[in-house]
Every structure is written in C-alpha cells, then in structure tokens.
Amino acid sequence: MSNPSRKTCLLVDQRDDTSCVRCGRWLQGIPASRHHRKRRSQASRVEVHAPSNLILLCGTGTTGCHGWVHAHPEQAREHGWLLRGTDDPTAVPMLHSLYGWVLLDDQGRVHIIEETERKALI
Secondary structure: OOOOOHHHHHHHHHHOOOEOOOOOOEOOOOOEEEEEOOOOOOOOOOOOOOHHHEEEEEOOOOOHHHHHHHHOHHHHHHOOOOOOOOOOOOOOOEEEOOOEEEEEOOOOOEEEOOHHHHHHHO
C-alpha cells in the first residue's frame, strides 16, 4: 500500500507541532507514527493519506498512544482519533492536545471549535 507524500507528512508534522495529539508529548527522537483516523481499509483513495485523516501519535500501533487508540476504539472514537468507515475526516471533531476541540482540513490547518459547535456536529 502507498504511503503519504512527503508534502503531506510535513503538513501533518507542522500542524501537530511534532507532538502527540493525544498526550502532547514531544516526538523528537522517540517512537512515533502518523495514525490514520479512518483505517486504510475503510478510506477512499482520496482520503486515505489526506492531512485530515492523519494525526501524530507517540508509539506504534501497539505501544504508546497509538497502541491505546487501537486497544480502546470506542473511547478513541469519542475523541475523534479513530473514525468509522462512513465518517468524513474533515467533518468529525477531534480533541487535540495543543488546541482542544478542532476540525482538521486537507491543507494542514486546524479549525478550533467551541463545545457548542462540537455538540452540534455529533
């Protein structure tokens, strides 16, 4: 399977400030990964490696926050770190350790939203 482009990786890394979006840990020099909010098998070709579908998490798919997201799918969905196959990554709010509740776009930006806006979206 393909990987995100270098440009997309840079957008995601800059947007997330090289920090884990779940715990806020600085990721320089430690195991970390770009996590697909919507699993690769469920995402369309357009959205699979889109910036809105990728977030930085410490650890791997089995360790750190990345491992936690996969081990606790319901709680991860409540925070927007994991999506269902029918979800649009640009339309599902996500709790970001740096910014609070946000919507992600495909240009590598975060749009901070208020709690009332978040509740209206879910």
